[in-house]
Amino acid sequence: MSRRPFTPKVVTANALLEGDAVWLTEDDRWTRDMREAELITDEAVADDRLLFAIAQPDVVVGAYLVDAESGDQGPGPSHFREAFRTRGPSNYAHGKQVGE
Amino acid sequence: MYTYNDFDDAFVRERVAQFRAQVDRRIDGSLTEDEFKPLRLMNGLYLQLHAYMLRVAIPYGTLNSAQMRQLAMIADKWDKGYGHFTTRQNIQFNWPKLADVPDMLDALADVGMHAIQTSGNTIRNVTADHFAGAAADEIEDPRPVAELIRQWSTDHPEFQFLPRKFKIAVTGSPNDRAVTRAHDIGLRMVRNDAGAPGFEVLVGGGLGRTPMIAEVINGFLPRADLLPYLEAIVSVYNLLGRRDNKYKARIKITVSETGIDEFRAHVDDIFQHLRGEFTGLDQQMLAEIEQSFAAPTFRKAAVDKYDNARAEGPAFRSWSDTNLALHRAPDYAIVTVSLKAHGATPGDATSDQMRVLADLAERFGHDELRISHEQNVILPHVHKSDLPEVYATLRDHGLATANIGLISDIIACPGMDYCALATARSIPIAQEIATRFDELKLEHDIGALKIKISGCINACGHHHVGHIGILGLDRAGVENYQVTLGGDGTETAQIGERAGPGFPADEIVPAIERLILAYLGLRQHPDETFLETYRRLGLAPFKAALYPEKEAAHAA
Numbered sequence: 001m002s003r004r005p006f007t008p009k010v011v012t013a014n015a016l017l018e019g020d021a022v023w024l025t026e027d028d029r030w031t032r033d034m035r036e037a038e039l040i041t042d043e044a045v046a047d048d049r050l051l052f053a054i055a056q057p058d059v060v061v062g063a064y065l066v067d068a069e070s071g072d073q074g075p076g077p078s079h080f081r082e083a084f085r086t087r088g089p090s091n092y093a094h095g096k097q098v099g100e
Numbered sequence: 101m102y103t104y105n106d107f108d109d110a111f112v113r114e115r116v117a118q119f120r121a122q123v124d125r126r127i128d129g130s131l132t133e134d135e136f137k138p139l140r141l142m143n144g145l146y147l148q149l150h151a152y153m154l155r156v157a158i159p160y161g162t163l164n165s166a167q168m169r170q171l172a173m174i175a176d177k178w179d180k181g182y183g184h185f186t187t188r189q190n191i192q193f194n195w196p197k198l199a200d201v202p203d204m205l206d207a208l209a210d211v212g213m214h215a216i217q218t219s220g221n222t223i224r225n226v227t228a229d230h231f232a233g234a235a236a237d238e239i240e241d242p243r244p245v246a247e248l249i250r251q252w253s254t255d256h257p258e259f260q261f262l263p264r265k266f267k268i269a270v271t272g273s274p275n276d277r278a279v280t281r282a283h284d285i286g287l288r289m290v291r292n293d294a295g296a297p298g299f300e301v302l303v304g305g306g307l308g309r310t311p312m313i314a315e316v317i318n319g320f321l322p323r324a325d326l327l328p329y330l331e332a333i334v335s336v337y338n339l340l341g342r343r344d345n346k347y348k349a350r351i352k353i354t355v356s357e358t359g360i361d362e363f364r365a366h367v368d369d370i371f372q373h374l375r376g377e378f379t380g381l382d383q384q385m386l387a388e389i390e391q392s393f394a395a396p397t398f399r400k401a402a403v404d405k406y407d408n409a410r411a412e413g414p415a416f417r418s419w420s421d422t423n424l425a426l427h428r429a430p431d432y433a434i435v436t437v438s439l440k441a442h443g444a445t446p447g448d449a450t451s452d453q454m455r456v457l458a459d460l461a462e463r464f465g466h467d468e469l470r471i472s473h474e475q476n477v478i479l480p481h482v483h484k485s486d487l488p489e490v491y492a493t494l495r496d497h498g499l500a501t502a503n504i505g506l507i508s509d510i511i512a513c514p515g516m517d518y519c520a521l522a523t524a525r526s527i528p529i530a531q532e533i534a535t536r537f538d539e540l541k542l543e544h545d546i547g548a549l550k551i552k553i554s555g556c557i558n559a560c561g562h563h564h565v566g567h568i569g570i571l572g573l574d575r576a577g578v579e580n581y582q583v584t585l586g587g588d589g590t591e592t593a594q595i596g597e598r599a600g601p602g603f604p605a606d607e608i609v610p611a612i613e614r615l616i617l618a619y620l621g622l623r624q625h626p627d628e629t630f631l632e633t634y635r636r637l638g639l640a641p642f643k644a645a646l647y648p649e650k651e652a653a654h655a656a
């Protein structure tokens with residue numbers, strides 16, 4: 001029986017104090033820039049990293065694993081919802097798209 | 101208007117103090133998110149895609165100038181200088197920081213406002229006709245009753261953990277501007293044959309995943325019986341409502357599964373018993389509340405300034421044709437200020453605009469403002485002679501768009517630009533439709549038309565009751581927009597019909613354009629509205645306009 005191949009993922013969440021989107025890096029930091037995130041290609045590692053994230057309730061809220069693609073500058077979103085989270089809303093220049 | 105008494109004030113202050121302690125404990129790590137989430141939701145604090153969001157109740161959509169100025173101050177001090185008015189007559193701040201929220205709530209309490217019960221499975225902010233107390237067609241101002249319901253339902257010990265959220269709307273007019281038929285309970289003031297005032301009580305309406313139009317549970321409920329009767333309905337729901345399945349938990353499902361007759365019988369049983377327990381205190385309270393809603397003393401003065409401005413200024417004439425409604429005092433008008441400038445975000449007001457509106461209310465509007473579920477702001481009492489000056493001020497601040505009830509007066513929920521539950525964006529679609537029809541210069545020719553857009557099946561944008569409804573979905577990882585036609589949120593309420601497969605984001609605006617051009621060709625005369633034409637002809641010709649390639653395939 002063959003298992004479905006594991007699609008690469010990142011761990012993401014919202015910051016507790018500001019509420020904005022953050023991603024988990026390889027060196028255990030939370031970054032506001034998805035391109036710095038750790039792209040996880042192994043399922044067991046992914047589960048482990050998610051547990052690590054969930055164990056930080058005083059830093060982040062609602063951590064989850066989500067599909068990501070590898071790009072020239074680092075991991076990027078594969079779904080439009082995640083793409084919006086890297087930028088901010090489309091009706092105003094607010095949020096990450098203007099470095100907030 | 102109603103001002104908090106000492107009890108209200110102490111209650112709200114105590115809740116803020118409690119929440120401040122809870123936020124502190126969350127930040128220092130002694131509360132987990134699982135523990136904190138229900139507490140923050142009870143205080144209107146959500147976590148969205150890019151930030152927290154604070155939802156503040158504007159009971160029955162009524163504000164005074166001091167409250168509006170305070171909202172502007174909050175927007176400047178703790179947010180990004182604007183606020184978003186919602187279809188439930190609330191205001192949402194999209195960018196608060198967790199640690200600032202208790203201060204925001206204290207600032208709200210300073211002007212008699214709060215964010216309590218804007219979330220959770222409780223009785224939510226009671227909504228009302230936004231022309232309440234001003235409309236020419238009104239039987240009575242519904243707001244005293246709405247305030248009575250607010251006091252009865254706030255922190256009601258039995259109703260803090262209902263099977264699901266619960267929404268009540270009230271109107272005092274036969275013309276239903278409060279979408280009462282799409283609420284868990286809708287109340288319409290009526291008079292019986294003897295001329296006594298009472299309510300037609302509607303139950304089990306709602307939009308969302310399973311849209312339903314409310315049914316009449318009681319054709320005439322005497323005014324004095326209102327609270328025991330409401331309590332009976334909510335109690336029956338509290339007992340019978342399903343708690344096993346979130347999607348079947350709203351009262352609309354309870355009513356449709358139980359059957360309206362059996363549901364009514366249960367309510368009557370409990371009502372007979374409860375009526376004795378309400379000893380008239382509620383009626384005393386109502387009488388007191390009514391005093392704080394006494395109508396202002398309307399001025400008698402010449403209106404020739406208004407007539408002259410109309411004769412001389414086409415822009416003023418166009419605005420007054422579109423944005424004014426009939427007031428019960430002959431020399432007055434109800435002004436609807438559009439928050440739908442072409443290309444702007446529906447329902448958003450900057451802090452400057454809020455202050456301008458507050459000033460206008462204070463100078464020309466008996467200090468009253470209303471927020472409509474259609475996401476506009478209303479100056480309910482303006483003497484006609486003041487309208488030219490009001491208009492000039494609005495125009496200087498981007499608030500004089502003459503489009504009320506027209507194609508660009510679109511309801512749009514926040515959608516995936518903000519909302520964590522969204523499946524697609526709503527705001528950009530509204531912006532593009534408004535901009536496109538402004539370019540075409542067709543808006544006034546098209547006439548009365550309500551487009552309503554939701555960013556997911558929860559239907560906060562009321563798409564089911566839009567003449568044209570648009571629902572944003574995620575189809576295989578791409579935004580996709582489904583169209584419903586023929587919906588109606590008024591006294592002739594109807595759920596719209598799905599027209600066919602959805603459209604990708606770049607095809608939805610051209611599809612709407614085809615639909616409208618088809619309507620212009622199909623209507624019998626310029627006064628036949630889109631909805632009337634749709635009701636006369638049905639879906640087929642509109643479907644053909646939406647999906648021309650299918651038609652071509654059939655013909656081939």
Ligand code: SF4
Nearest residue numbers: 513519522555556560
């Ligand atoms: S309809 Fe959906 S996307 Fe829009 S505000 Fe409601 S929950 Fe959010």
